[in-house]
Amino acid sequence: MKRIIFAFLSVIACALDLFAQEAAPVEVFPTAPYDRYIIFQSLALFWVAIVGLIVIIRMKLKEIERVQKMGIDREEKDIPLLD
Amino acid sequence: MSCQRLRNWIEERYDVEGMKRLARHKLVPVHQYEIWYYTGGIAMFLFILQFITGMVLSFYYIPYFEHANKSIIEIVTKLNMGWFFRSLHHWGAQLAITALFIHVFSTLLLKSYRKPRELLWISGFMLLGISIFFGLSGYFLLWDERAFAAVRVATGGAGNLPVIGGFIKAFLRGGLDVTGDTLTRFYAFHVSVLPLITLFLVGIHVLLVQYHGMSVPMSLEKKPLKQIPFFPNLFYKDLIIWLLVLGLTVTLATLLPPEIGKKADPLAPAPENIKPEWYFLFLFQTLKLFPGEILGMNGETIAIILISCGILFFFLIPFFDRRSSRGEKSVLFTWIGVFYTLYFIVMTIIGFLS
Amino acid sequence: MKINHSLVTRRTFLNTLFGGWLAAFCGGTFYALLKFAFPTLGKEPDFVVLKTGDFMDISPNSVKPFAWGGQLGLFYKKQNGSTYALKGVCTHMECNVTYKPEDKKFYCACHQGWFDEDGKNIAGPPPKPLEFFDITTEGEKLIVAKKGIKVELPKA
Numbered sequence: 001m002k003r004i005i006f007a008f009l010s011v012i013a014c015a016l017d018l019f020a021q022e023a024a025p026v027e028v029f030p031t032a033p034y035d036r037y038i039i040f041q042s043l044a045l046f047w048v049a050i051v052g053l054i055v056i057i058r059m060k061l062k063e064i065e066r067v068q069k070m071g072i073d074r075e076e077k078d079i080p081l082l083d
Numbered sequence: 084m085s086c087q088r089l090r091n092w093i094e095e096r097y098d099v100e101g102m103k104r105l106a107r108h109k110l111v112p113v114h115q116y117e118i119w120y121y122t123g124g125i126a127m128f129l130f131i132l133q134f135i136t137g138m139v140l141s142f143y144y145i146p147y148f149e150h151a152n153k154s155i156i157e158i159v160t161k162l163n164m165g166w167f168f169r170s171l172h173h174w175g176a177q178l179a180i181t182a183l184f185i186h187v188f189s190t191l192l193l194k195s196y197r198k199p200r201e202l203l204w205i206s207g208f209m210l211l212g213i214s215i216f217f218g219l220s221g222y223f224l225l226w227d228e229r230a231f232a233a234v235r236v237a238t239g240g241a242g243n244l245p246v247i248g249g250f251i252k253a254f255l256r257g258g259l260d261v262t263g264d265t266l267t268r269f270y271a272f273h274v275s276v277l278p279l280i281t282l283f284l285v286g287i288h289v290l291l292v293q294y295h296g297m298s299v300p301m302s303l304e305k306k307p308l309k310q311i312p313f314f315p316n317l318f319y320k321d322l323i324i325w326l327l328v329l330g331l332t333v334t335l336a337t338l339l340p341p342e343i344g345k346k347a348d349p350l351a352p353a354p355e356n357i358k359p360e361w362y363f364l365f366l367f368q369t370l371k372l373f374p375g376e377i378l379g380m381n382g383e384t385i386a387i388i389l390i391s392c393g394i395l396f397f398f399l400i401p402f403f404d405r406r407s408s409r410g411e412k413s414v415l416f417t418w419i420g421v422f423y424t425l426y427f428i429v430m431t432i433i434g435f436l437s
Numbered sequence: 438m439k440i441n442h443s444l445v446t447r448r449t450f451l452n453t454l455f456g457g458w459l460a461a462f463c464g465g466t467f468y469a470l471l472k473f474a475f476p477t478l479g480k481e482p483d484f485v486v487l488k489t490g491d492f493m494d495i496s497p498n499s500v501k502p503f504a505w506g507g508q509l510g511l512f513y514k515k516q517n518g519s520t521y522a523l524k525g526v527c528t529h530m531e532c533n534v535t536y537k538p539e540d541k542k543f544y545c546a547c548h549q550g551w552f553d554e555d556g557k558n559i560a561g562p563p564p565k566p567l568e569f570f571d572i573t574t575e576g577e578k579l580i581v582a583k584k585g586i587k588v589e590l591p592k593a
Contacts (some may be wrong), residue, residue: 026156028166028340043337049462050330056455057319063451064315139474163472 109293110310111317119193121324123292127285128325129179130214132332134278136172137221144224146270148263148370152346154303159343170340174332176218180362182328183214191420194401195298197407203295204401206288213284215276215362220273221388222360226266226348227344232353233360234269235261240370243387262349301410365427365436366390397423483593484582489574493520499537500525503581509533510570510581515554516541520571522581523556529564543567 030036093099111120143162145154158165186208190196196204223234238261242252257264299308311317359367373386396403406413439446445453487503492512494553495501500511501523506571509525513536520555527545534552542559543552557566573580 008180026159026343028159028170028342039337043334046333047330049458049465050326053326053455053458053462054323056451056458057323060451060455061316061319063447064319068316135470139470142474143476162476164469165473167469168473 106314109313112308119189126182132175148266170336173334173341188424193300194407201401203291208398220269223269228354231347232357365430366435368430482584487579489579498538522570524568529563
């Protein structure tokens, strides 16, 4: 009789344990509000950095194309050497 | 900053002017399809991102089946920004494989594989297979229920190939069934074997592109096209696109971090509604199309044989497409290319929705 | 070409802007990467709590090891029965020391360093004596603390 009660209780305990596992999934994203604010703020700052970099690169490209249109980037053929 | 002194030091020893002159020779044609030129670079950038995030993650991952799942949970919950780098590695993989498929199908439809670029197609196809294996092996390292079932199905499916199937299955699994040995093996693949092979193949692939130059679609080949130097014009355009791709990956990684399932139990039944990663879905759906038995023969074996033939044909397309290797319009192969592309997209979507 | 009333050429301006912004961007990315790559280094504890019963009854002129954070701690009972606790780590190159009861000295095998029963370095390369701790007992709890640290136990 004691054995049956013990076995029954251990089964209940195992079931409860499984339930506990289900109820606590792994936190793949920080839950604290402070952490969340920092993360979203960093993401915004990151995008500002990327957009800024892209703007600068476009400025560079425009300048390069302007110079290339003028044709002054290619070396002149038969240029006299300064010997 | 005495940049000039550093420059003098280098120029006294190496022919920098010669290298610069060589670099200036690389020209890229301008035409309406030039946007597809960027796809290869995007795929390469994402793979570099994967290498970097993978290297730092491997500092903390434990490739032993007892601790694997827990080590990932530790990375995600206990380490500085661990969740972010794992999420970045996950999304980097998804986007890299997406970019790779876009690159493959665009080169197929634009017929960049034609003479003289057949070896580019061959090396590229091998890289595609390796990347898919990268995805499968990396996903398995999670050692959760879904990954475990996915690898069982994938290696089991490979085992159904006639003649060589048994060897492939045993080689991949490291035994008869998926066990802790399989984890060790897949870790070795993911971290050592595949990266080295990839570096080698990507090196050859990129060198061949430099040698042959950019392929121009046949309809535009005869016309004289404006050429833009790669350095610096296209280099900066590439950089802009790569920055945007980085931004996209980081945003996805931050907003949609992936879940971690329960640790796998080899003896537990497969979980409900198990589906492989999205880049396998088209194969999965194709298998489902075939009935269990066709004319007394095992339906699945026939399905696998047909799929293998389809993939083999895809692999050898440059050699089958005689017309395009002569530089002639090849309408049949355009339709074949369209069929492959649509089949892949449609089957993936169906697999997703069902 | 530089216009006379401007500070720099257009090229210098653009290149500096680009280089500076790129450096900041890469620096930020690498900082994040490095923060992840370097684990939070473990700190040495200020005190550890042991069970009185496990340690006070050891035989005289012997040591019993305990965990001091990740390093070796030694509980030491001299011949006359007085008890001490010390860090069993040699001050030369951090090898673990051992107690030689027949000599009543501590010995480090790595470079043959010797310490006497009070931890003073008497022979070999060790430059400093062994670090001794303060011991206090609170009933069942044996508290081993760094010298000078005031121990506040949590109400557990």
